[in-house]
């Protein structure tokens with residue numbers, strides 16, 4: 001399998017990403033948002049997402065539930081932050097990039113008591129310091145962390161973080177936007193209370209909604225806490241749960257249909273582990289090829305996720321990212337600008353309907369396009 005002939009270019013970006021032709025084909029019909037057939041499809045999707053979040057602990061499937069939420073991924077993050085922290089709660093955000101900081105911004109806008117612990121965009125979360133901070137009478141009701149910080153591609157050590165947070169009797173919120181579906185995460189084993197992801201990342205659907213895997217007992221405590229009407233997580237859950245898969249307000253029907261197809265294709269590929277292997281291969285072909293061309297990765301290999309990779313821009317005076325970008329786009333590849341504030345870098349995504357052969361083609365194109373530097 002290889003690139004998509006009916007698309008102008010392959011998206012090597014962390015979502016929206018390149019989808020399969022069959023996922024896009026699923027959007028070519030109009031679906032009623034209130035119809036029973038559609039609502040049953042919605043509930044089947046919720047069940048399948050819970051199953052994906054419990055790879056080894058199927059027995060826990062009654063303990064977890066799933067809520068779908070309209071909007072981009074940030075809307076789902078905002079829905080959780082705004083809906084599950086009580087008026088007297090206090091949130092600790094562990095941040096090492098834009099998406100961690102965004103959780104802090106959301107809390108600020110909603111006047112939630114929050115402390116953003118910033119470890120720096122290129123820094124690791126200090127687990128010893130965290131353990132110390134959360135020992136004794138720490139005063140936090142909730143801790144939020146990003147699993148794969150898409151700013152750099154760093155994979156934060158979610159098992160260790162979960163252990164520390166849960167030992168401190170604190171509610172754990174995980175933004176697993178760019179990792180869920182691309183690496184095995186067991187919400188029951190890690191005892192995660194709220195995990196957030198979206199349709200257009202590793203499940204390989206199109207944009208339009210996000211989803212929250214929630215521990216039922218934690219979600220049930222949040223009735224009436226929401227600071228927003230349309231992003232009220234509890235109310236959305238109640239409506240879906242009791243209405244047989246109904247959304248409170250107009251749902252992104254085409255996107256949901258495409259997502260259903262994407263879930264079918266994830267299973268056909270062999271599930272999350274098989275997809276993880278493909279992303280690892282994509283990443284390895286990319287990194288080996290780029291290093292052979294003289295590019296340097298920003299992160300150490302042992303903290304690097306297989307989802308998105310950050311490279312330093314070449315230092316040649318003749319090099320400009322914009323020109324590099326345009327040249328690659330003309331050849332059928334769209335890459336991603338850097339997001340680290342104090343480093344000159346760019347990013348290449350490895351996720352989506354993208355295969356090792358595509359990465360090999362990319363490396364060939366980069367090696368021929370770089371001649372303008374010579």
Ligand SMILES: *Cc1c(COP(=O)(O)O)cnc(C)c1O
Pocket residue numbers: 014015072073074075077099146148149150175176177178198
């Ligand atoms: C993509 C992403 C989001 C959500 O971004 P949107 O642009 O709102 O879809 C949130 N967190 C992380 C880590 C992401 O990668």
